[in-house]
Amino acid sequence: MWVKTLIRSRALRLSPQVLNEVYWVIQRKKRLNVERPRARRLVQLFAPYAQAPLNAALVPEAWRFEDRYGVAYYDALLLASANAAGCTHFLSEDLNDGQLYGAVRAINPFRHMPEDVLGRASRN
Numbered sequence: 001m002w003v004k005t006l007i008r009s010r011a012l013r014l015s016p017q018v019l020n021e022v023y024w025v026i027q028r029k030k031r032l033n034v035e036r037p038r039a040r041r042l043v044q045l046f047a048p049y050a051q052a053p054l055n056a057a058l059v060p061e062a063w064r065f066e067d068r069y070g071v072a073y074y075d076a077l078l079l080a081s082a083n084a085a086g087c088t089h090f091l092s093e094d095l096n097d098g099q100l101y102g103a104v105r106a107i108n109p110f111r112h113m114p115e116d117v118l119g120r121a122s123r124n
Helices: 002-008 016-028 036-049 056-069 073-084 114-118
Strands: 089-091 104-107
Touching: 002 114, 016 036, 016 073, 056 073, 073 089, 073 104
Parallel strands: 089 104
Antiparallel strands: none
């Protein structure tokens, strides 16, 4: 539901790191039974939304998030990327729901419906 809503409202932004992790996880977990060509199609499908930056310039900001909030480095790098992309919300079940990380608020997508966060207009 979240992904469809974000795509419809043109609000979906991904870090290339997310695509890398998705590809790695679905290839590694045999119980998911996802063939390599299908995994690659999935990555290609979401590649246009990978507009958040991922570069060495984000590393110092990621370290600040890591130190200040005690989050894992890869989460800190994703947060730095989301901040650099101008995002206002960051979907994660691992971070503290509702906490502000820079200008980005963590939202647990299993606790909130998209319209509760983005407003009723996001359903259209």
